[in-house]
Amino acid sequence: MRTSWADSVAAAENPASGSSANNGSVRTTSALTRPAYVPPHLRNRPPSSDPPAPANSGSTSGADRSGYGAPLGGSRWGGGPRNDYSRSGYSGGGGGWNNRSGGWDRGREREVNPFGDDDPTEQEFSEQENSGINFDAYEDIPVETSGDNVPPPVNTFAEIDLGEALNQNIRRCKYVKPTPVQRHAIPISLAGRDLMACAQTGSGKTAAFCFPIISGIMKDQFAQRRPRGRVAFPLALILSPTRELSMQIHEEAKKFAYQTGVKVVVAYGGAPINQQLRELERGVDILVATPGRLVDLLERARVSLELIKYLALDEADRMLDMGFEPQIRKIVQQMDMPPPGVRQTMLFSATFPKEIQRLASDFLSTYIFLAVGRVGSSTDLIAQRVEFVHESDKRSHLMDLLHAQKANGVHGKQALTLVFVETKKGADSLEHWLCINGFPATTIHGDRTQQEREHALKSFKSGHTPILVATDVAARGLDIPHVAHVVNFDLPNDIDDYVHRIGRTGRAGKSGLATAFFNENNTSMARALAELMQESNQEVPAWLSRYAARSSYGGGKNRRSGGGRFGGRDFRRDSSYNRGGGGGGSGYGASGGYSGGYGPGMTSAWD
DNA sequence: AAAAAAT
Numbered sequence: 001m002r003t004s005w006a007d008s009v010a011a012a013e014n015p016a017s018g019s020s021a022n023n024g025s026v027r028t029t030s031a032l033t034r035p036a037y038v039p040p041h042l043r044n045r046p047p048s049s050d051p052p053a054p055a056n057s058g059s060t061s062g063a064d065r066s067g068y069g070a071p072l073g074g075s076r077w078g079g080g081p082r083n084d085y086s087r088s089g090y091s092g093g094g095g096g097w098n099n100r101s102g103g104w105d106r107g108r109e110r111e112v113n114p115f116g117d118d119d120p121t122e123q124e125f126s127e128q129e130n131s132g133i134n135f136d137a138y139e140d141i142p143v144e145t146s147g148d149n150v151p152p153p154v155n156t157f158a159e160i161d162l163g164e165a166l167n168q169n170i171r172r173c174k175y176v177k178p179t180p181v182q183r184h185a186i187p188i189s190l191a192g193r194d195l196m197a198c199a200q201t202g203s204g205k206t207a208a209f210c211f212p213i214i215s216g217i218m219k220d221q222f223a224q225r226r227p228r229g230r231v232a233f234p235l236a237l238i239l240s241p242t243r244e245l246s247m248q249i250h251e252e253a254k255k256f257a258y259q260t261g262v263k264v265v266v267a268y269g270g271a272p273i274n275q276q277l278r279e280l281e282r283g284v285d286i287l288v289a290t291p292g293r294l295v296d297l298l299e300r301a302r303v304s305l306e307l308i309k310y311l312a313l314d315e316a317d318r319m320l321d322m323g324f325e326p327q328i329r330k331i332v333q334q335m336d337m338p339p340p341g342v343r344q345t346m347l348f349s350a351t352f353p354k355e356i357q358r359l360a361s362d363f364l365s366t367y368i369f370l371a372v373g374r375v376g377s378s379t380d381l382i383a384q385r386v387e388f389v390h391e392s393d394k395r396s397h398l399m400d401l402l403h404a405q406k407a408n409g410v411h412g413k414q415a416l417t418l419v420f421v422e423t424k425k426g427a428d429s430l431e432h433w434l435c436i437n438g439f440p441a442t443t444i445h446g447d448r449t450q451q452e453r454e455h456a457l458k459s460f461k462s463g464h465t466p467i468l469v470a471t472d473v474a475a476r477g478l479d480i481p482h483v484a485h486v487v488n489f490d491l492p493n494d495i496d497d498y499v500h501r502i503g504r505t506g507r508a509g510k511s512g513l514a515t516a517f518f519n520e521n522n523t524s525m526a527r528a529l530a531e532l533m534q535e536s537n538q539e540v541p542a543w544l545s546r547y548a549a550r551s552s553y554g555g556g557k558n559r560r561s562g563g564g565r566f567g568g569r570d571f572r573r574d575s576s577y578n579r580g581g582g583g584g585g586s587g588y589g590a591s592g593g594y595s596g597g598y599g600p601g602m603t604s605a606w607d
Numbered sequence: 608a609a610a611a612a613a614t
Contacts, residue, residue: 269613292612
């Protein structure tokens with residue numbers, strides 16, 4: 001028996017935990033056991049120094065896989081059936097992990113150790129808070145999948161054979177076992193399937209799309225990575241809506257890719273382009289970018305998307321909304337990117353309005369829809385409060401809250417407060433007001449220079465200025481540990497934006513508090529807000545219920561119609577879609593375990 | 608109407 005780290009974790013798992021339901025629409029209630037405790041002195045134990053065994057690592061749950069057409073067990077690189085390979089014309093091959101002998105092998109030269117643990121007497125790196133995920137909070141999370149031949153979820157990283165180098169990085173990140181979104185999304189991606197995934201950020205989304213991409217690139221020894229002339233040819237593209245989020249994804253992806261030979265480069269606006277160009281010239285496998293800068297690079301012909309095999313959109317619903325859609329279409333449809341079916345496309349977000357799903361199906365091929373119950377936002381982990389505060393009273397009310405926090409000793413580095421406002425001017429003016437009133441605050445918004453934005457974020461994260469006033473630039477995806485309190489000083493006009501904002505607290509299964517100031521300007525939000533709070537077992541004030549009953553159905557363009565207690569629902573299951581046919585869901589409902597498909601009126605256990 | 612995203 002092998003005794004690698006991954007296997008020992010597997011052995012510690014409940015051996016009877018495989019849930020093998022895998023076809024059609026599946027409701028899985030995770031019954032995960034508590035994570036095995038690994039004493040600190042054993043946590044960074046090096047894995048077995050044996051060369052990676054080419055097969056059998058799927059054996060821990062092999063029995064569960066019966067019935068699934070393309071078994072996950074068995075060799076991943078020895079020429080076994082790999083959809084993504086056959087699709088792109090590679091015939092498989094007998095390489096091995098870490099064998100990137102394509103002749104151009106500079107990936108590992110002087111690679112900075114992103115873990116900072118080069119010292120063998122290494123310390124736990126305490127700043128990385130993505131460790132210590134509270135897995136208890138992830139138990140009994142509802143999961144829904146739909147689509148044809150959905151690969152079954154896994155329960156351990158050991159079952160998914162990602163390779164030694166990646167396993168070691170997973171271990172260094174102290175990811176003991178996969179989060180729910182990872183359990184489901186990684187097998188789907190490894191099977192080469194397109195994916196639309198609804199899962200709260202902070203639930204391990206980034207790893208869910210990075211692991212399969214890195215693993216796939218490592219296996220692909222024939223991939224052409226060498227720049228031709230000054231043009232870079234990334235194999236994977238990860239797009240996100242803000243610069244800071246792109247930076248964050250880049251940082252995380254670098255950890256996952258450490259010593260795998262897979263090179264990750266980031267490109268975003270507001271920063272000098274020359275340095276980014278130099279990085280690109282040195283070779284890139286995974287490009288993380290914001291849309292504007294990428295379009296610039298494409299127009300300068302410094303990047304070609306010709307070899308893209310993996311496309312991931314983070315915060316995909318934002319990427320496809322009115323502001324971004326034209327740029328995304330240009331990048332994905334009007335440049336040299338391979339079409340859906342040739343590349344593999346993965347869309348992730350915590351929210352997925354129906355209209356956006358319809359739009360998104362243009363970019364996908366026979367995809368699987370995955371919804372994982374919200375971990376961060378819509379559970380008891382975030383206590384949501386709504387207070388009626390007139391516009392003119394907001395500042396003094398905020399001051400009261402901050403004073404109370406201070407009096408309770410809830411302030412400083414371990415209890416950051418994130419205050420959302422509607423406008424950039426409003427952000428500046430509130431920050432100034434807080435500062436002159438003795439509260440150390442800073443601000444982040446689109447009118448600040450990139451340097452100022454980055455400095456503000458750093459100063460906030462470090463606790464130097466424990467109050468951050470922000471516009472929606474900070475609403476999505478940013479992983480800021482120790483945000484104890486999110487204040488919606490101005491409520492957004494869209495309930496999904498509210499969901500993303502409050503998701504900045506209660507990260508990784510920790511608890512948090514969200515306070516919203518509501519007044520007569522927000523009546524259109526009353527109904528959606530009351531519903532959301534009710535769904536997440538929050539106490540809804542009577543006055544808010546009265547507003548909700550009075551108001552027409554508002555809450556922005558997206559109301560959570562049809563069973564909202566759950567992050568999202570596959571729009572292909574709506575009767576309107578089935579009647580009207582249309583968008584991209586080719587193959588949907590054809591066999592694959594949908595008993596009878598979804599005709600009009602067909603409902604599921606979720607309704 | 609506002610925010611974000613290229614210079």
